[in-house]
Amino acid sequence: MEFAMFCTRVNTLLLLVVLCSSCKFIQSPMDFGPLDIAQTTSTASLDFGSILFNSPSGVLRPESPRDISLLLSFLSASSFSQVTVAARGAGHSIYGQAQAPDGIVIMMDSLPSTIEIHRRRDGEAALSYADVSGGVLWVELLAESLKVGLAPRSWTDYLYLSIGGTLSNGGISGQAFKYGPQITNVLQLDVITGKGKLVTCSPTMSSELFYAVLGGLGQFGIITSARILLQDAPHKVRWLRAFYQDFDIFTKDQELLISMPEKVDYVEGFIVLDERSLHGSSIAFPSHMDFIPDLQKGSSNVYYCIEFAVYVYEAKDSSIEQVAEEILRQMSYMPSRIYSVEVSYFDFLNRVRMEEMELRRRGVWDIPHPWLNMFVPKSGIKEFRDLLMENISPQDFEGPILIYPLLREKWSTNTSAVLPEVAADSTGGGGDDEVVYIVGVLRSATPGSCPPGCLHDLLRRNRRITEAAVGGQVGAKQYLPHHQTAMQWRQHFGRGWERFAARKARFDPLNILAPGQGIFPRISDSIPRTTTRSPLLLHSSQ
Incomplete structure (x- = not known):
């Protein structure tokens, strides 16, 4: 039974990929009738900015990180040259960063919402922390951690943002002068790379991926869970x-x-x-x-x-x-x-x-x-x-x-x-x-x-x-950058551009992820891959 269900989900994902390819013959996945994990909705075409509207060809509502891994593994091994993927959390991007024109948008809020609080005991040297799925909102983590007298140290002004979303940017508010941004208060991440590999990473384990993803604008991997540092919460x-x-x-x-x-x-x-x-x-x-x-x-x-x-x-x-x-x-x-x-x-x-x-x-x-x-x-x-x-x-x-x-x-x-x-x-x-x-x-x-x-x-x-x-x-x-030319992106990263491009080539070599940022164009599997290519701007309709 489990194998049959797995095959069904594989076939559904393959169908979604075909619909998103340059050779699609059908306008929408809905032409096949309702699908449990893929449907085209207007939600994935817009964001809080209400400035750019880019419709995907399909929307993936994963039931587990394995679904995301399966999709990206297939895309990275296939010859489909036009399919891109964007992860969407709470949808509070401004300039279409979580959109995927004619690609696939992954709705992260469909993943199981988990919050596990680990509080150190008196006399222990270990830190208190929370293991949280990437689609959870910061306000949900706050409410849960306060039940045991704990809370994260660094915040955004608005709490109805996804944890994976802010960690892909920075996460700042008035506490950042004291504790740093949210990306410096993370102990560990579970990330699915553009190759479809699910990797647990930290400052001491797969550290290059860990640091690449933090503030990485979604370019290197999709955060499916995070371990957030906690401290004693104030009373007032x-x-x-x-x-x-x-x-x-x-x-x-x-x-x-x-x-x-x-x-x-x-x-x-x-x-x-x-x-x-x-x-x-x-x-x-x-x-x-x-x-x-x-x-x-x-x-x-x-x-x-x-x-x-x-x-x-x-x-x-x-x-x-x-x-x-x-x-x-x-x-x-x-x-x-x-x-x-x-x-x-x-x-x-x-x-x-x-x-x-x-x-x-x-x-x-x-x-x-x-x-x-x-x-x-x-x-x-x-x-x-x-x-x-x-x-x-x-x-x-x-x-x-x-x-x-x-x-x-x-x-x-x-x-x-x-x-x-x-x-x-x-x-x-x-x-x-x-x-x-x-x-x-x-x-x-x-x-x-x-x-x-x-x-x-x-x-x-x-x-x-x-x-x-x-x-x-x-x-x-x-901050939360939006640029229109390749030169502007190079200027934005400055001396860090070469490292950023090298990390992209390592963790998402076909440039499948986060097309809405407009940094790297999708690369065909038929094009020889090197680590020295010069990424160009992917123009969006404006």
């Missing part, structure tokens, strides 16, 4: 916001806060373009705080806000107020412009969920999101701020603009993630090279303020900002 959080008029003082105080990791647990910030944007950025702050500062109504001034938090690990700890006051005494915010509230740890981490529900209520959640995320070295952050302000208009801008510092030393140089390169004449040892800012221009193209044609204009502005920031003196890099 003191959450504070302070306002500034001067950008230099704003960044100076942010850098002061990240220099105190023994006291401060979270640091972010945002630009307040006008009073309207202040209301928009206050949604996540508890409504009962009446958090609407009077910042000279009617003024055209731009303001800045620092948001930071201090965690309380003991339920009866009464020193939190003294710690917060000690921190505030060292800061130079606007007088009488400080707001503070105490919330549970879960509510603090899940703060963006409140904003999501409000936007859904208003019907402006499922709209285009022409976001731009940039890593900017400290030496260029003021110039980037000026560049940004030259290309946006407060009158028609909707959405937050995040800006906060990270520390380069918290990022592993072995992973595929890309930060701005250190200047060639740098001697190291800190200074401007050590601090890197993340700037998130999280704009929404709402129907009321963005008429037809407006979206293309916003994307052109993003490209203009990116080209000036990357190619000029700023020295910035994109």
